[in-house]
Amino acid sequence: MRLSKIMLVVGIALLTGCQSFDNTEAELPQAKVTRAPVTPEEIIVETTPEPVVITDVWQRVREQLDFPIPDEKLVNQYRDWYIKHPEHLATISERASPFMFMIVEQLEQRNLPMELALLPIVESAFDPFAYSHGAASGLWQFTSPMAKHFGLSMNWWYDGRRDVPAATTAALDMLEYLHGKTHNNWLYAIAAYNTGEGRVLNAVKRNRAKGQSTDFFSLSLPRETERYVPQLLALADVIKNADKYGIKLTPIANEPVLEVIDVGSQIDLAFAADLADMSISELHKLNPGYNRWATAPEGPHTLVIPVEKSDAFKLALNDTESTERLNWLRYKIKAGDSLGMIAKKYHTSVDVIRSVNNIKGNSIVDGRHLLLPVAAKSPELYSFSADQRLKSKQSTKRANYKQEYTVKAGDSFWKIANKHNTSVAKLASWNGMAPKDALRPGKKLVIWTNKVSQQQSDSAVMRTVNYKVKSGDSLAKIASKFNVTVSELTRWNNLQNKKYLQPGQMLKLHVDVTKMSV
Template sequence: MQKILQSLPIALALLAGGCAILDTADETAGPRHPAASERGATPELPAALVPDALVSFETPASLPDPLPPARPDDLWQRIREGFRLPEADDPKVRQQLSYFAARPDYMARVAERARPYLFHIVEQIEARDLPTELALLPVVESAFRPFAYSHGRAAGIWQFVPATGRHYGLTQNWWYDGRRDVLAATDAALDYLERLSELFDGDWLLAVAAYNAGEGRVMRAIERNRAAGRPGDFWSLDLPRETRHYVPRLLALRDLVQAPEVHGLSIPEIPNEPQIATVELDHQIDLALAAELAGITVEQLYQLNPGYNRWATAPEGPHRLVLPLELAEAFRTAVAERPPESWLRWERHRVQPGESLIAIARRYHVTVDALREANDLNGSLIRAGSHLLVPVASRPSGEYALSAGQRLRAQQDRQRAGRERQSYVVRSGDSFWSIARRHGVGVRELAGWNNMAPGDTLRVGQQLAIWTEDAQPVRTARAAPEARLQSVRYTVRKGDSLYAIAQRFNVTVSQLRQWNGLGTGGYLQPGQTLRLRVDVTAQSSR
C-alpha cells in the first residue's frame, strides 16, 4: 500500500502533462515540437500507455492539406500580387504620379485598349517567373495602342525598332509587320527583357532602362560611374533625359495600380480570364471574308490582328488569326466548310507586251513574290499573251479601314487646325529635310502627317500630304515646282547605256532596272523600248 501511495503523485503528474499537450494541440494549427529541455523533464511513456488522441495528433497524414490561394476575379489584382520591383521614393516618380492623377480618364482608356491582350501578357510573364510590372510596360511605350509608330521608327505596343525586331524574330514585310502582332511581339519583348535582366545581374531597373536606351548606353554609363568611384545603380547614372523619366514612369504606374484609390483614381476591372483565342489557318485568307465568317467587323478584326498590313494574311504566313474567345469555335467550323481556294478572290490578267512582274504587281498592289507563288514561277520571265492569276481584295479598299493604306489616308486627311493640305509627289534627290525646308514645316511634322519617321526612306513618285499654315504655296528664293510624273517610252539608240539614259532623264539606274524588269547583267539593244516615269517639271527646267 505504501508503494502504491508513493507512485500516485508520479501517475497524476503524467496525466496532467498529457492533458497539457492535448490542450495546446487544440489551440494551434500544427504539431507542437517541445524543446530538448522539456523532453528531458518528462519521462517517456511506454507505447501502450500513450493516449490514442496524442498519437493521432502527431501523425502529419491526419492534417488537412492547406487550401490554395483564392484566384482573384480582377486581372489587376493578379498583377498586383506579382509586383517585385523595388520601391522608390523619388521626385521623378512623384512627378509622374501627379501627371496620372491629373488625368483620371487616362487609365480608363488604357485599360479598355489592354483588355483583349492583357491576360495573355500576364500569363506569359508568370510562365517565365518575371515581375508583373512588365505587364505595364506597354502603357509607358505606347499606351497599349497597337498601331503606335514613333519618330524613331518604333512600332507596336512594345515599340520595337526594325533592327531589334528582326533580331528577335519579328518578320517585317509588305504584307505583315510582326512588331505590331501583339502575341509575337510579346514573346520577343519578354525574350529581350530576360536577356537584359541576365546582363545586369537581375537588376530590373537597369534592364528596363536598357530596354529604352539600349544596353550599350546603359553599360557605358555604369562603366563611367565605376571609373569615377560612383555607384552603378539606375538612380546614380547619367542617362538620356527620356530614360531618366522612363523608369520612374513605370514605377509610378506600379504605385498607381497598387493603390489607385489613394491617388483618387479608379481603374476599370478586367476579368482574370482569357479574352481571345488563336485560329491557325493553312492558307492566305481575305480579312473581309474572315471578319464575315467570325461575325465581327473588318475594323474589329484588324484591332485584334494589327500585324497585317494589307487586305489579307501574308502569302508566306503567318496565317494565324486572333479572335474573340467566344467566336473562335464557330469561325473554325465556318472556315472549314469553305475550300481554301475560295478564301481569296483571284483575277486573271493577260500579260501585255513590255509588261514585267514588277509592273503587274504594282498595278494590283501585291508583291512580286505573291505573283510568283500564285503562278508557280521560278524567275521573273513572263511572255506577252500569257495569263497570270492575281490575288485581289474582295471589297473596296475603303472597307479595309485599318490596312496600312487606309491608315495612311486617314492620317493624311485628318484636319489640322489653322492649316490647309497640299499634296507633294516625291522626286529624285528629295529628302524629308529638303521638302520640309521648301514648305516651311518641321521634319518630324512632315513625317508624322504621312505615318512615317524621319529616318524612313522616301520613294520617287510617293505622294505626301503637307499641312501648311498658308493655303498658298510657300515661296522661297529658289522655290522648286511641284513634281509631275508622267510615263514615257524611250527607244534605245546605238551607244546608249543605262547610266546615260538615267542621267538624261534625271532618274537612277536602279529605277530603270526596276521599271523594266532588267537584271544586273543584261545589255541594251538598239531599238529596245524602255518605260520610264519622268518628272516633266524637272525636264522642262533643265
C-alpha cells in the same frame, strides 16, 4: 393460522430493522473536496480558408507589383501627372482589355516581374498600331533590327512587331536577355530596353571608376532613358495604390478572352471575319500584324479570335475548301503594264504575282494572262490595313491647306520640310512615317500649311460640288474629304439647327478640286 403467519412476518421485519440500526457506525467528519468539472478534451480543427477569387486582371497585377518606389523628383512628377489625368489610364485600360490577361500569364509562367506588364503603357499607350519618331512599331515598340534579332519577321504583308502574341514573346525574350547582360538588375534591364545594354553598362562602369554610386538614379544616361524608368515606377505605384490615388481602372476579366488559331494557309480577312461572325475591323484590331487584306502567303497563318467565337470559327473553317479562302482574278496584260503597276492596282505584291505565275525577273508579255489574288471586299472596308490607315492619316486636317508632293531623286525629309516651311517631325507624322525612314522617288506625301502657296493658288480649280450623304458620313468626315471646314459646310447648307445628317441628303460644297481627298 393466518394470524400466526402475519405475526411471524412482522416479527422478522422488526428484527431486521433493529439489526440494521444497531450495526451502523457513527461517520467521522471529512474534509470537503471540490473537484473541477470533467469536460471533454478540446479539439482544435484547422480549416483552410477559402481562396480569394480574383476576377479582375488589374487586381492580379497589383498584388504582384513589388519594385521599391524611390522618392525621386521624376518619379513624383510622373505620379502627379497620372493622378491628374485619370482619363489616360481609362483609355489605356480599354485598349489593354483584349491582351492584358495573355501578357500577365506569360510573365507568371516565366517568373518575371509584373512591372513588365506595364511597359506597353509607357512604350505605346497600349496601341498596337503605334509608330514612333524612332521608327519603332507596335505595342512593345520594336525597331526593325531588334525585331529581326528576336525572331519577328517583317514584309509587305505582315509586320511581326504589331502581332501582339508574337511581339510579347519576343519582348520578354529580349528583357530576359538584357537582365542577364546588366548584372541581373531589373532597373538596368528596363533602361537597356530603351537605350541598349551598351550605354547602361558603360554608365555603370564610369560611376564605378569614379567611386560613385551605381544605382539607376546615379547613372548618366540619355534624357529619354532617365525619364523612362521613373515613368514606369510612377505608373506601378499609381496602379498598385489606385484606390489611394482615386484612380478607377476599367476591370479586365481574369480569364482567357482570346485564342490563337493556326488556319494553315493564306486567308482573306473578310472571309475569316465572316466565318467568325465578326466585322473586318473587329478582326483586324485583334490581328494588327497583317498589313494588307489577307494573311501573309508564306505565313504566319495564325488568327487571334475571341474565345466565345473560336469553336464556331474552327468548325466553319473545317467546312470550307482551301480554294474559298482567296478570290482570284485572271488579268490580261496590257501594253505599258509592269508587275509593280499591276500589284499596286490590285493591292498585292510583286513577289506574290511572281510566285503564283512562276515568273522570274520583271518581264511580262502583252496579251498574256496573270492569275492575281484579290480582296473579296472593297479596300475601304479593310480599314486597319496599311493603305487605309495611311489614307486616313493623310486626310486628317492639320492646317488650312493640303498639298500633295511627289518625292524626287535626292529628296530628303529635311529638304522637303525646309522648302515648305514646316518641320521634319510634322512632315513625317502627317505621312505615317518616322524621320529616319527612307524616301523613295515617286512616293506621294501630303504637306499641310496655313497659307496657300503661289503654286497652289495658280493651280487652284474652284468648283461647286453637290454631294449625296452616305451611311456613316459625318460633317467632319465630309469636310476632311473635300479639304474644307465643318463651319463652312454648316454655313453653305444652313445646318446650324440640324444635329444629324441623313443618308441621301444633298449637300452643296465650294471646293478646290485639286485639294480633295479622293
